[in-house]
Amino acid sequence: MHTDDSLVIGGKRLQSRLFTGTGKFGREDVIPAIAEASGSQVITVALRRVDLGGRGGNILDHIPPHMQLLPNTSGARTADEAVRIARLARASGAGDWIKIEIISDARNLLPDGYATARATEVLAKEGFVVLPYMNPDLYVARDLVNAGAAAVMPLGAPIGSNRGLQTREMIRILIEEIDLPIVVDAGIGAPSQACEAMEMGAAACLVNTAIATAADPVRMAAAFGRAVAAGRDAWLAGLGRVLTEGGAASSPQEGTFTGFLDE
Amino acid sequence: MDSSNKVNITVNGQQMQSAAAHLAALIAELGLTENKLAVECNGVIIAPDSFQSQPVTDGDVIELIRFVGGG
Numbered sequence: 122m123h124t125d126d127s128l129v130i131g132g133k134r135l136q137s138r139l140f141t142g143t144g145k146f147g148r149e150d151v152i153p154a155i156a157e158a159s160g161s162q163v164i165t166v167a168l169r170r171v172d173l174g175g176r177g178g179n180i181l182d183h184i185p186p187h188m189q190l191l192p193n194t195s196g197a198r199t200a201d202e203a204v205r206i207a208r209l210a211r212a213s214g215a216g217d218w219i220k221i222e223i224i225s226d227a228r229n230l231l232p233d234g235y236a237t238a239r240a241t242e243v244l245a246k247e248g249f250v251v252l253p254y255m256n257p258d259l260y261v262a263r264d265l266v267n268a269g270a271a272a273v274m275p276l277g278a279p280i281g282s283n284r285g286l287q288t289r290e291m292i293r294i295l296i297e298e299i300d301l302p303i304v305v306d307a308g309i310g311a312p313s314q315a316c317e318a319m320e321m322g323a324a325a326c327l328v329n330t331a332i333a334t335a336a337d338p339v340r341m342a343a344a345f346g347r348a349v350a351a352g353r354d355a356w357l358a359g360l361g362r363v364l365t366e367g368g369a370a371s372s373p374q375e376g377t378f379t380g381f382l383d384e
Numbered sequence: 385m386d387s388s389n390k391v392n393i394t395v396n397g398q399q400m401q402s403a404a405a406h407l408a409a410l411i412a413e414l415g416l417t418e419n420k421l422a423v424e425c426n427g428v429i430i431a432p433d434s435f436q437s438q439p440v441t442d443g444d445v446i447e448l449i450r451f452v453g454g455g
Contacts (some may be wrong), residue, residue: 142455149453167454170396170447171416180453181419193454209449212429213422217438307455329455 128203128324130302131218131250133189133269137162138319139349140191140304140328143180145281151338152183159342162174165191165220168206169287191252193220200239208246219244220274220306221253230280234261238268245269254306257291258289262299273301274327277318278308285314289321296322312341312348319352320360391442408435411448422449 128135141161143152156164165178184190192210197203200223207219215241221244223236237253238261245251250271255261257275265273275292278284285308286292296303302324309315315326335341390401395414404410407423407430423430424447430438440446 143453144455146453152453165455166451168422168449169452171414171418171421171450173396173398173414173448175415179419180451190451192451195454208429209422209424210451212431213420213449213451214432215420215451327455 123241126353128302132253133250135162135189135325136160137346137349138325138353139315139346140165140306140325141345142334143184144326144329145333145337149178149180149183150178151183154339155332155342156185156188158339158346160167160346161188161217161342163189163191163325163327165193165327167193167195168210169196179349180363180373189217189218191218191220193222193254194240195222195224197221197223197240198225198233203236203240204243207240207249208247211249217248218250218252221251222369224266228321231256231286232276232316234258234264237261238264241265241270242268252304257288257295258361259294259298260289262295266299270301272304272324273299276307277305278310280307282308283331283334284308285310286317289317292318292323293321312344315345316348316352316355319349320355322356325349392443393440393441393442393444393446395446396448402440404440406436406440407438407446410440410446411435414448416448418448418450420451423447424449 137160138160139161140163142165146173194203194206203221203223209242221240223233224230232254234255241251241253252272252274253265253270254274262273277286304325305318305323306327309328310331318326332338332342390403393402404413426445
């Protein structure tokens with residue numbers, strides 16, 4: 122019997138360490154199947170103007186009510202814009218959680234760590250559960266801790282790229298040095314990559330594009346759910362040592378009868 | 385219709401005329417039934433329980449925001 126390995130963020134106890142996104146899905150009505158297949162309990166959404174022409178449904182209609190909404194501040198280029206979006210999200214009744222995403226780099230969509238730390242401080246003081254999206258930098262992470270973030274969310278590779286854990290060494294350093302849950306967010310392109318992040322000791326992974334762009338998104342969501350759980354178990358189980366050179370036989374040296382190994 | 389009953393406002397960047405007396409009426413006038421609508425009036429966030437009391441006046445700049453898919 123294993124002790125409880127739930128992840129606690131902002132006072133909420135989570136059984137699943139896979140957070141999922143809702144962007145890039147051709148059909149929003151696939152989202153309930155994605156949620157069920159993945160086991161995810163935290164789901165991101167964005168805020169945009171209502172289409173006065175009446176096109177476009179409401180994403181919230183498709184999100185299972187038991188899931189924790191994690192609105193993002195996408196569209197924000199500055200700390201002030203992120204704070205504005207966060208306050209709007211909360212005022213609408215979407216809850217206290219907010220993913221701070223402050224980007225003024227149109228090509229690689231890299232987040233502005235300085236602005237993110239400023240927005241984190243303002244919003245944490247206002248009682249938000251702040252999950253800031255960041256480029257893995259130790260000093261930015263320390264500022265986020267001091268600013269009152271509930272977790273730190275470093276990217277593996279640029280948003281939407283599916284290029285995997287390009288920043289793995291830096292993520293590893295954050296996991297070692299930062300005393301907050303590390304949620305790898307952005308760039309994870311395959312379940313094996315999410316598994317690797319969990320094996321390194323990440324607290325959770327946030328995956329959107331890899332599921333949305335898969336040929337079979339529901340099946341991929343299930344694969345990601347298992348991969349995150351497997352990686353977490355591997356971390357808890359303690360990976361075996363890696364020999365830097367040579368090998369060590371797995372079958373005994375004694376008692377061979379083929380004469381082949383007699384010296 | 386007597387156009388003096390209408391005010392000139394900007395909603396989501398679009399200029400329009402409205403006969404709504406308050407935000408709730410404007411939302412209905414626009415045919416919106418959004419789940420969890422976020423509203424700003426002249427840069428100030430208006431909570432849903434104030435939609436009926438927040439007046440719509442000439443020159444108002446209003447943002448009607450909703451949730452969409454995102455990562």
